Amino acid sequence: MSTSTAPLVTLQGVTKRYAAITALDQVDLTIRAGEAVCLAGENGSGKSTLIKVLVGVEQPSEGRVLFDGVAQARITPTAATQAGVQVIFQDFSLFPNLSVWENIAMTAERATGTRLVHRARARARAREVLDRVGVALDLNARVETLPVAHKQLVAICRALASDARLIIMDEPTTALTEREVARLLDLIRRLKADGVAVLFVSHKLAEVLEVCEHVVVLRNGAKVAEGDASEFDAASLTRAMTGRDVAETPPAPLDAAAAPLLSVDHLGKNGVFNDVSFTLHVGEVLGVAGLLGSGRTSLAKALFGLAKPDQGRVMLDGVDVPLGDPIAASGRGIGYVPEDRLTEGLFLEQSIARNIAVGRFDDHASGGILNLRALWAEAADWLGRLSVKAPDPQAPVRSLSGGNQQRVVLARWMARQPRVLILNGPSVGVDVGSKAEIHGIIADLAARGLGVIVISDDLPELLGTCHRILVMKAGVITDEVEGGAGVSEEDLSHRLAS
């Protein structure tokens, strides 16, 4: 029997080994009802293994897991569900083709063991959870039609509908705008007041610190730091996760006489962004700060030709770049590193070398026939120049870490000798160490005379890498600030959200 004082979940000395690799090493963790715990760690620090152990997908090699103070001989997914442990995965694991009510109620309905659909009961259950959370969503809407933040709400509601007592949220804020994060935190506070515990698992946790009681930091499978949330801030979290200080060095000042390179003139796309004008100079790193939905990604795609603007023009060296044509844009020397590396950036199963060379096929071909030796030599050269840690250029790019994968995409564009490189979320899903190195590459590109546009909602990143930062809100450039030490993060954040 459970006692009211026993913690909801306790891990004692949990170790998980896969063959020679120790993914988790003697980890202790306690989560109490109504408490929010922050589990921080870089990619590969053992966070996902810990989740798997908690939900019974993996069995620990050593150590004990207790639910409500009762040691579990073997945690099965069923036992974890019965203990009220629910995970909200980064991709939410929803059914895009089904309605909101069905998504929310399906797990709970299945748990009743029913073979038939009890439509009224299921809808009532969904309605009740939505009311409890305090959001108004159309019960009948297909989930695929909802914006990301609403999908996350549906996923949270689904967990609550299954009487979740501990909600594990995997990378909960990656896809959210700041305003949506604020709303999420409100919701978490209410859930905590209801006695629900929350475990945030992320490598980007500074923004959830304020609702957390407790912080645990993993590195290489071991717990390296632990304490009250009040003892941590963004910098100390990063230090604990990486084991070193990663200080952003502001960019070298831009030559005041730098020539204009790319000028964007009253660019607009109906209903997406409007009247965007700016000039990018040779050697300049220009930031675009905007929340998700501000039109920042659409603007980037329009500059690269993936979307066709309705008004305005883009000029490179004073000559018009044809709009809506990525091949023409790239031919003129504009490159684009997309935000979603795994689906938009990489050919995951293809070799590292091919992933770099893909932009160079036509340049290394005469009459269509490839000079393969030159093609592969160039790819290998770029691997070296960007210090990609790849044992074998013929290995699938899937086998690389996030940071190295991002460098492969960068290498692809750099091999084309672009004049302007647009980076959308350059360090999303990249561990903290690689992030600094990618920022180094950006500085290096600018030093070599490229114009670089960095689009991000990671304000320290923008402040640390950009000479100038444009603030984009609701499709319009509302503000322009100096990068580096010219403005504080709080100030920028305020300009962005107000």
Add this chain to the structure above:
Amino acid sequence: MSWLKTPEGRLAVIAVAVFVLMAALNPDRFLSPQNLTSMAFQFPEFAILALAVAVAMLTGGIDLSVVGTANLAAVIAATIMATFAGDGAGIGIVVAASAVALVVGLVAGLFNGVLVATFGLPPILATLGTGLIYTGFALVITGGPAVLGLPPAAAWIGNSTILGIPTPLIVFALLAAGIGWLMMRTAFGLKTRMFGANPLAARYAAMDTGRVLLKVYALCGTLSAIAGLIVMSRANSAKADYGSSYLLLAVLIAVLGGVNPYGGYGRIIGVVLAVLSMQFLSSGLNLMGVTNFAREMIWGALLIAVMLINTLASRRTS
């Protein structure tokens, strides 16, 4: 022995094993010149269709219209020949009609390409629809019965030999080598395979994806027309529904040859090995008095078995 771990390596073993087995089971007859020659005349027509399907599959698509295209091209060519052939061998008209057939194949393929690349239709549905349309046009042209009365020269491509080697086999060998080279050594080939691996990433890498798709389907259409001409030549006639069993056979061979139906992986050598295995098997079985139907059954079983082995093997490595 790392080549044994690839699908093509396993296929090579299978091809040799089938060959040896059939030779052992049919001593004298399987290795007889007559049998070897007759095999070499039989398989090129559907093997070329399999090449076409394999190329489409490399992009993650499929071409279900290959047989329809082949028959439409053949029916048009045959109609031209039958209409304009005089009393002579008719070399001139055969060449002209064959050229028209190739253009028909090219246009049919381009139309598929436009549907897929410009209008965004799923290839399986686009080519299912156009396959019906092309077959339908062939039917409209002929009204149903076969087109007969071809000039003597029309028999050349399907029935002659060059230096003792059957001409259809030479055509197939040239096409297979050419496409293999195209896929491995040209910008178009590498783009095709990269596109198949991730179409979205290809677009974001500023690849001219629309042109790649157009070329791929145009190539499929042209290959189909060549196969159609060989069928016409061997049958000495053309009909809207010749070789209707070839569609599934072509898909089967492509998959058997290790081409990933979801795109991104496949090698022409695998397709060739798959064709050879199928032909050795069916010819050997034929000599043993096994019916066409039993062969069909064995093909089906072979497809599932090879797929099972490939899947289990790749699961073990990952």
Add this chain to the structure above:
Amino acid sequence: MKSINWTRNEVLVFGVILAFCALAAASDPNFLSIPTLTDLMRNSIVLGIFAVGAMVVLVSGGIDVSFTAVAAFAMYATTVLLRDVAPDMGWPVAFVVATAIGATLGAFNGIFIALFGLPTLIVTLGTLSLFRGALLTFIGTAQISNLPSGMRDFSRWMMLRGTDADGNFYSLHWAFAFLVVIVILTWFILNRTMLGRAIYAIGGAPESARRIGINVKRTQMFIYVYVGALAGLAGIMHASLARISNPQDLVGLELSVIAAVVLGGARLTGGVGTLTGTLLGVALIVLVRNSLIVVGVPSVWQSVVIGALILLGTGLPAYQALRAQRRAA
């Protein structure tokens, strides 16, 4: 009140059917009559049962091209069995036997798809050849026109028959009731049972389905057994209605059936599909196959028209999706 979404395939197909009927009625006043309707219904029976099965597979994210071979196998094997072993057996027994044979062959598909995780297209392509080849090798190739008495009895079992005002004879076979029952049963399974919702779930997001504890393998197994059983039933019904059991029959229809289902709005990528749409798709295909001549198009144009309908029916939504995607980018 929900507004009508004109881009939905159901609406599009329904519109085309109406237009077709209007054209046909304009050129032949006798078109809008009971005999035309009963003909349409009769010709929809076998195709309709096939289509219902094909739709369930598409909804689950798979594709089945083997069902015609399953049907031919079950049909002919049952006919032979009845003829040689139990000539006096009634048709219900024949139907049960054929359904069971179909279910068994479907289970064979299911083993490779659910248990070994092979791609559905490849497996069913293989079993299409396998089942057909096995049937023609081991059971027989000759058509049987002298059907066992049970099947003959069934063929005479009319739901209604009569003569309309113009003196045209019409009849509707009880087999149509089977289609109705199958549609209702399948509707119930898909929409009112957790199993049915699981089918939609695995079609929409297989990984998510696994994570919420849906037994994907068992669900897939059910699907392929169910579809096999439907195919077996459709097969025996086809032979009974045609009064001949021809083992070389039916195979070749599979792509037309899938075309009907896709016309009705089922997505090849899984998770989406309705029975209404499927039946409308079948009705349209049957109309074109039977009545093209009425609207003044010679019947040799049949496959051109069906091909064009497939391109339009799938092309319009695909093109709209493409444009929407480019706009939103």
